[in-house]
Amino acid sequence: MNLNLGLFGFGCIGQGLWDVLHRTNGLRSSIARICVKDRKKSRPLSQDYFTYDKDDILNDPEINVVVELIDDADAAFDIVSKAMRQGKAVVTANKKMVATRFRELLDLQTSTGMPLLYEASTGGSIPIIRNLEEYYDNDLLSGVEGIVNGTTNYIFTQLMENPERGYAHALAEAQAKGFAESNPSLDVDGWDATYKTLIIAAHSMGSVLDPRQIVRRGISHITPFDIAAARSLGCTVKLLSRVLLHGNGFSASVLPALIPNSDSLANINNEMNAIRLHGAFSDDQLLVGKGAGAHPTASAVLSDISALRYSYRYEYKKLQQADAPVFNIGNPVRVFVRGPKELLNELPFSDVHVDHRTSSGSYRIGDLSLLDLSRSFAFNSETCFIATMVE
Amino acid sequence: MNLNLGLFGFGCIGQGLWDVLHRTNGLRSSIARICVKDRKKSRPLSQDYFTYDKDDILNDPEINVVVELIDDADAAFDIVSKAMRQGKAVVTANKKMVATRFRELLDLQTSTGMPLLYEASTGGSIPIIRNLEEYYDNDLLSGVEGIVNGTTNYIFTQLMENPERGYAHALAEAQAKGFAESNPSLDVDGWDATYKTLIIAAHSMGSVLDPRQIVRRGISHITPFDIAAARSLGCTVKLLSRVLLHGNGFSASVLPALIPNSDSLANINNEMNAIRLHGAFSDDQLLVGKGAGAHPTASAVLSDISALRYSYRYEYKKLQQADAPVFNIGNPVRVFVRGPKELLNELPFSDVHVDHRTSSGSYRIGDLSLLDLSRSFAFNSETCFIATMVE
Numbered sequence: 009m010n011l012n013l014g015l016f017g018f019g020c021i022g023q024g025l026w027d028v029l030h031r032t033n034g035l036r037s038s039i040a041r042i043c044v045k046d047r048k049k050s051r052p053l054s055q056d057y058f059t060y061d062k063d064d065i066l067n068d069p070e071i072n073v074v075v076e077l078i079d080d081a082d083a084a085f086d087i088v089s090k091a092m093r094q095g096k097a098v099v100t101a102n103k104k105m106v107a108t109r110f111r112e113l114l115d116l117q118t119s120t121g122m123p124l125l126y127e128a129s130t131g132g133s134i135p136i137i138r139n140l141e142e143y144y145d146n147d148l149l150s151g152v153e154g155i156v157n158g159t160t161n162y163i164f165t166q167l168m169e170n171p172e173r174g175y176a177h178a179l180a181e182a183q184a185k186g187f188a189e190s191n192p193s194l195d196v197d198g199w200d201a202t203y204k205t206l207i208i209a210a211h212s213m214g215s216v217l218d219p220r221q222i223v224r225r226g227i228s229h230i231t232p233f234d235i236a237a238a239r240s241l242g243c244t245v246k247l248l249s250r251v252l253l254h255g256n257g258f259s260a261s262v263l264p265a266l267i268p269n270s271d272s273l274a275n276i277n278n279e280m281n282a283i284r285l286h287g288a289f290s291d292d293q294l295l296v297g298k299g300a301g302a303h304p305t306a307s308a309v310l311s312d313i314s315a316l317r318y319s320y321r322y323e324y325k326k327l328q329q330a331d332a333p334v335f336n337i338g339n340p341v342r343v344f345v346r347g348p349k350e351l352l353n354e355l356p357f358s359d360v361h362v363d364h365r366t367s368s369g370s371y372r373i374g375d376l377s378l379l380d381l382s383r384s385f386a387f388n389s390e391t392c393f394i395a396t397m398v399e
Numbered sequence: 400m401n402l403n404l405g406l407f408g409f410g411c412i413g414q415g416l417w418d419v420l421h422r423t424n425g426l427r428s429s430i431a432r433i434c435v436k437d438r439k440k441s442r443p444l445s446q447d448y449f450t451y452d453k454d455d456i457l458n459d460p461e462i463n464v465v466v467e468l469i470d471d472a473d474a475a476f477d478i479v480s481k482a483m484r485q486g487k488a489v490v491t492a493n494k495k496m497v498a499t500r501f502r503e504l505l506d507l508q509t510s511t512g513m514p515l516l517y518e519a520s521t522g523g524s525i526p527i528i529r530n531l532e533e534y535y536d537n538d539l540l541s542g543v544e545g546i547v548n549g550t551t552n553y554i555f556t557q558l559m560e561n562p563e564r565g566y567a568h569a570l571a572e573a574q575a576k577g578f579a580e581s582n583p584s585l586d587v588d589g590w591d592a593t594y595k596t597l598i599i600a601a602h603s604m605g606s607v608l609d610p611r612q613i614v615r616r617g618i619s620h621i622t623p624f625d626i627a628a629a630r631s632l633g634c635t636v637k638l639l640s641r642v643l644l645h646g647n648g649f650s651a652s653v654l655p656a657l658i659p660n661s662d663s664l665a666n667i668n669n670e671m672n673a674i675r676l677h678g679a680f681s682d683d684q685l686l687v688g689k690g691a692g693a694h695p696t697a698s699a700v701l702s703d704i705s706a707l708r709y710s711y712r713y714e715y716k717k718l719q720q721a722d723a724p725v726f727n728i729g730n731p732v733r734v735f736v737r738g739p740k741e742l743l744n745e746l747p748f749s750d751v752h753v754d755h756r757t758s759s760g761s762y763r764i765g766d767l768s769l770l771d772l773s774r775s776f777a778f779n780s781e782t783c784f785i786a787t788m789v790e
Contacts, residue, residue, distance in 0.1 A: 133684060139526060289419045311533075311534050318714075
């Protein structure tokens with residue numbers, strides 16, 4: 009099958025894809041047309057490639073694959089759904105669109121018969137979706153957890169090295185290096201990781217969540233005191249995405265985590281991503297790769313394009329299993345909470361393991377459910393730093 | 400497609416597969432018959448499952464998949480080729496058979512039209528073959544390297560912790576723990592890793608080597624002096640499988656390696672395996688998983704069985720590319736050689752970086768080609784320890 013590509017968006021990833029397509033052998037595909045928004049921006053390619061009218065791609069019968077690489081999730085959904093209805097296969101890197109419109113996109117795949125692939129949406133260059141679909145479909149997965157946001161990982165790496173400089177400085181440095189957007193909320197408040205976690209949960213647990221169901225807290229409340237506490241506990245701080253099976257239920261969360269230094273996830277630094285799968289038979293597996301960057305992301309897009317040559321599509325086998333686990337955040341987990349004593353006292357711990365009180369700060373380490381945690385005053389207060397404890 | 404399995408061999412992996420098949424959902428497959436050799440051995444299943452005549456499986460038209468899990472590579476090839484000619488798909492874990500009969504097995508796949516899958520042959524539970532086939536087929540892979548033998552990794556882990564106990568003690572401990580065979584040559588002389596390296600080279604570089612072309616040296620020459628030297632250089636010792644592109648050529652080797660402690664491969668311990676892929680676009684990726692054990696290996700076998708449901712087969716895309724790189728071990732690499740001065744003097748280093756001479760031992764670190772290295776007296780002498788330097 010000859011692939012004739014229509015590209016939406018020509019930013020960092022789009023240009024990366026252009027490079028990658030022109031340097032790889034053996035893939036019969038070419039970019040026929042590129043739809044962009046800004047007429048004034050200068051482009052590194054001949055103007056002939058570009059159009060400002062999306063219908064020039066959507067209505068072109070010669071274009072059989074649409075590659076969607078724009079930022080806006082709603083505009084992306086509009087493009088993707090129209091392309092599929094026009095009988096075009098779609099490859100996208102838009103995690104927010106995939107996560108927030110998951111069911112609609114499933115229905116579109118069924119009704120149009122067209123494949124929709126989105127490896128680049130999750131874990132950067134790590135082939136996590138394809139592996140969950142293909143390789144782990146019959147292994148009883150008891151959990152998938154990892155570092156799926158490169159920006160926050162870069163910030164934490166800086167903070168662990170120079171805690172005294174503080175969060176604001178580390179964030180500014182990440183922005184200066186191009187690892188964080190000027191509006192960093194998507195990353196530092198955990199939304200980016202939440203969308204990816206939702207996608208992982210769908211492919212590993214067979215359940216489509218609403219993003220608001222995922223227990224989420226950002227990283228911006230961290231102080232040098234918290235980092236010193238983590239160090240004294242032999243831990244490193246990371247933003248951890250977790251999808252964990254407990255009996256017939258599973259939980260999903262995006263929270264800062266205290267990870268023992270001996271754990272391989274503690275040693276994943278800077279913009280790297282890592283995903284650990286706990287399988288009943290395969291045992292623990294760890295996949296590590298670049299979580300961001302034009303070429304790593306483009307390489308994931310390319311692998312989807314390549315898979316379309318042999319009509320690959322996700323089968324969503326786990327979504328079709330009748331006995332899929334149900335979402336349940338009632339099980340106790342171990343957490344670290346630093347904050348004012350009155351907020352610590354209010355937390356309904358079933359067990360308190362550490363009650364640390366000094367004049368410079370107080371924290372508790374204890375067990376409570378993610379449900380109780382997310383409903384607590386502490387969780388909703390700027391004055392607390394909260395992290396799960398990885399054992 | 401309903402899969403009706405005929406199993407050859409019921410050792411550790413065969414029994415692991417039985418467990419795994421009976422604890423997993425959603426896979427319509429069942430073991431119809433198991434062919435074993437030893438009539439006297441007691442079996443954990445009803446005698447009805449077992450046969451001692453391979454034709455009971457090979458001639459059974461109801462059986463559409465043969466799973467080959469025996470030790471003997473020649474007997475395995477006989478079974479596999481007959482099964483394919485009888486129109487049965489085959490799954491095997493036999494790395495020696497796959498590596499030594501690669502071309503014949505390719506021809507058999509073409510002439511019979513039957514798929515042959517062997518994920519379990521390489522990297523234990525790590526899905527390396529499928530990922531090389533599917534995910535990296537259009538990424539320009541500049542190298543694949545890793546720890547692919549769990550036994551030697553267990554031995555090196557013990558040796559780094561307690562160098563004074565010596566190699567013989569570490570080997571005996573590995574044997575006692577069931578990580579090494581009573582005849583350990585297959586592991587400690589690097590043959591097991593060599594077969595796996597050949598399979599990786601075929602799927603990553605598109606070239607089928609003879610196992611004897613792969614530059615191979617075992618681990619048994621290591622002494623406490625070598626371990627102390629590695630430590631003083633900030634390194635850990637591992638047996639490293641390497642398939643590396645240099646220009647239009649590629650090299651393949653299985654050699655002890657001095658790996659800087661800061662490198663993630665240095666921290667892969669005990670029976671774990673790890674494979675690092677260097678891609679032009681995806682950048683470095685690391686896959687880590689259990690390299691041995693009944694269930695991890697069975698889980699790889701299971702994933703192959705599962706893939707047969709949708710008629711998956713390896714496409715060997717790289718083998719079909721006209722411009723595949725050619726085998727070439729003429730490029731300089733950095734090596735560590737400890738041994739008698741007359742053998743060190745004889746080595747045709749293009750550059751010597753360290754020339755360490757003390758009364759307790761002498762070593763040199765320098766650059767020379769794998770070709771010159773493999774032809775040297777040092778390489779063929781029991782009195783030398785040789786390792787590549789990982790940068």
